[in-house]
Amino acid sequence: MTDVNPTDPAEVRATAERWLAAEPDHDMRDELTELLAGPDDELLERFGGRLQFGTAGLRAAVGAGPLRMNRLVVQQAAAGLAAHLLATDPRARERGVIIAFDARRKSDLFASDTARVMAAQGIRAMVFDRVLPTPVLAWSIEQVDAAAGVVVTASHNPPADNGYKVYLGDGAQIVPPHDQLISDRIDAVDPTAVPMSDADDPLIGAVGQDLIDAYVEMAASVRLRPEVPGVGVAYTPMHGVAGELMVRTFEAAGYEAPVLVDQQFRPDPTFPTVAFPNPEEPGAMDLLLDVAAGAGAQVAIASDPDGDRLGAAIPQADGGWRRLGGDEIGWLFADHILRNTSGNDRLVITTLVSSSLLTRMAETHGVHSAETFTGFKWIGRTILDHPHLRFVFGYEQALGYLVAPRPLDKDGISAAVMFAEIAAVAAAEGVTLQDRLDAITAEYGRYTMAEASIRMEPAVAAAKVAELRASPPAELDGRPVVEVSTFPEAGLLRLVLEGGIRVQVRPSGTEPKVKLYGEAVDADPTPAVQALTHHLTN
Numbered sequence: 001m002t003d004v005n006p007t008d009p010a011e012v013r014a015t016a017e018r019w020l021a022a023e024p025d026h027d028m029r030d031e032l033t034e035l036l037a038g039p040d041d042e043l044l045e046r047f048g049g050r051l052q053f054g055t056a057g058l059r060a061a062v063g064a065g066p067l068r069m070n071r072l073v074v075q076q077a078a079a080g081l082a083a084h085l086l087a088t089d090p091r092a093r094e095r096g097v098i099i100a101f102d103a104r105r106k107s108d109l110f111a112s113d114t115a116r117v118m119a120a121q122g123i124r125a126m127v128f129d130r131v132l133p134t135p136v137l138a139w140s141i142e143q144v145d146a147a148a149g150v151v152v153t154a155s156h157n158p159p160a161d162n163g164y165k166v167y168l169g170d171g172a173q174i175v176p177p178h179d180q181l182i183s184d185r186i187d188a189v190d191p192t193a194v195p196m197s198d199a200d201d202p203l204i205g206a207v208g209q210d211l212i213d214a215y216v217e218m219a220a221s222v223r224l225r226p227e228v229p230g231v232g233v234a235y236t237p238m239h240g241v242a243g244e245l246m247v248r249t250f251e252a253a254g255y256e257a258p259v260l261v262d263q264q265f266r267p268d269p270t271f272p273t274v275a276f277p278n279p280e281e282p283g284a285m286d287l288l289l290d291v292a293a294g295a296g297a298q299v300a301i302a303s304d305p306d307g308d309r310l311g312a313a314i315p316q317a318d319g320g321w322r323r324l325g326g327d328e329i330g331w332l333f334a335d336h337i338l339r340n341t342s343g344n345d346r347l348v349i350t351t352l353v354s355s356s357l358l359t360r361m362a363e364t365h366g367v368h369s370a371e372t373f374t375g376f377k378w379i380g381r382t383i384l385d386h387p388h389l390r391f392v393f394g395y396e397q398a399l400g401y402l403v404a405p406r407p408l409d410k411d412g413i414s415a416a417v418m419f420a421e422i423a424a425v426a427a428a429e430g431v432t433l434q435d436r437l438d439a440i441t442a443e444y445g446r447y448t449m450a451e452a453s454i455r456m457e458p459a460v461a462a463a464k465v466a467e468l469r470a471s472p473p474a475e476l477d478g479r480p481v482v483e484v485s486t487f488p489e490a491g492l493l494r495l496v497l498e499g500g501i502r503v504q505v506r507p508s509g510t511e512p513k514v515k516l517y518g519e520a521v522d523a524d525p526t527p528a529v530q531a532l533t534h535h536l537t538n
Contacts, residue, residue, distance in 0.1 A: 009040040012047045022192035031064040059154050059163035062105050069162040074110040075194040078117035080186030085147050095147035096124030100137035102153040102241045102306050103267035104162045110152040115204045119197035129208040133242040133307025136215045138407035142171045156278035156304040159271045172408040173377035219414040220252035222404045223421050224340040231424045234292035234300040236261035238277050239268040242307030253417045259295040261287050279311025289321045299423040303412045309399040310412040314433040326397035327355040327449050331440050336422045337393045338365040349379045349394035353504050353517045357447045373490040376400050380408030450518035450526040452533050461507035461514045469493045476531040503528045
């Protein structure tokens with residue numbers, strides 16, 4: 001496709017007129033009509049480029065234009081993916097593409113359009129017949145030997161957003177060079193003239209119950225101590241699509257059904273009870289904690305809207321509840337899994353910005369460990385790169401956990417089953433989950449984590465961090481910087497200060513912000529994180 005000069009209003013308006021003529025949805029046509037009637041700067045904001053693949057594919061607010069999520073953008077992305085599959089997989093047409101979608105605005109249309117684009121290129125399309133969590137799609141790719149998988153979801157992004165996540169036939173998310181190759185092929189596609197099959201094309205078929213049942217059986221089987229009876233669990237899917245499947249999986253695992261947050265159980269793309277549907281966000285789990293306290297539960301768990309992340313909170317001795325950090329949840333998983341599995345061929349994996357404690361725990365238990373780039377796609381890739389080792393656990397601090405060999409992506413449903421087991425085993429042994437964390441501290445030292453984020457546009461965020469990597473500070477919070485490491489593939493800078501305090505910074509791959517991470521053992525990294533935040537913003 002010929003690039004539009006984003007600084008030439010006449011070119012931009014001509015392109016917008018072509019989009020208006022091709023746009024299939026009334027609401028997007030109305031939006032484009034208003035944009036064309038308005039000032040040039042608003043059109044330039046929408047037509048000054050196109051969405052690029054980030055840490056997890058495409059994500060943006062639903063709206064008109066190439067820098068928003070809409071059907072023309074999805075059709076263009078699907079056509080680029082189809083071209084890549086046909087160029088790289090001689091069996092792509094036969095293997096096909098499996099497609100799932102969540103309950104966000106236009107997700108079903110984006111999934112249907114993806115199937116129609118694939119069929120127009122002679123590629124078989126298998127579309128799930130209901131809204132589903134992302135882990136089901138990720139797990140199903142290898143089950144049906146698909147050439148690729150697509151799930152339409154914006155995960156934990158704000159309510160106005162939607163997204164498009166791509167996996168290749170090995171079951172893992174796209175990584176270099178495939179992301180750039182697909183992006184280049186998307187660039188070559190005119191989004192206003194993508195060939196589409198009819199919706200009832202014989203190459204388009206539905207999949208559903210059999211694959212879902214098989215996934216539930218797998219997710220329920222992750223228990224390592226199935227003889228231990230369950231405990232009271234409170235649960236919310238946070239208006240997302242994981243609720244029904246979570247309840248089914250708990251029952252298949254031999255647990256009683258969790259106590260539910262009724263107001264948040266059914267999928268609702270407006271997310272009416274949470275400002276930001278992410279268990280990491282302050283206040284997002286408040287309704288869950290109220291239900292947990294009222295029910296006398298021993299653990300509270302939350303899914304994000306597409307069910308691939310797991311948030312958790314635990315009761316405290318004073319009767320209150322405490323939301324656990326992502327690393328704390330990871331430590332509890334690692335402690336449980338490493339104590340209840342055996343063999344020196346075991347492998348655990350974490351990411352650069354997660355706590356280094358997992359590596360210490362692996363050393364203590366005599367198992368292999370790996371640290372990889374930010375984003376769960378790199379954990380999946382690391383599993384594939386070590387076929388001689390037995391993967392038992394991987395996590396990233398942003399509430400992403402994998403406690404089974406598959407899928408090759410984070411799975412909040414199987415993780416919830418195992419986390420409920422961790423609480424059950426603790427109760428059977430007469431201790432609490434806080435006691436478990438205190439025991440980990442007694443053995444390894446008190447690992448303290450600190451995080452911060454700075455809102456800024458993606459291009460500005462990337463430039464700021466690149467500038468910092470090129471010229472890192474010599475000291476932070478009065479402590480000399482004694483070690484500097486850069487990870488250009490992840491856009492990440494790591495600074496180690498005198499005393500062992502570690503501070504890291506990177507631009508987010510899914511949100512318009514810069515993220516900062518601090519870690520210290522028996523010390524507080526917060527002042528160092530605050531100092532680096534000040535350095536970035538002044």
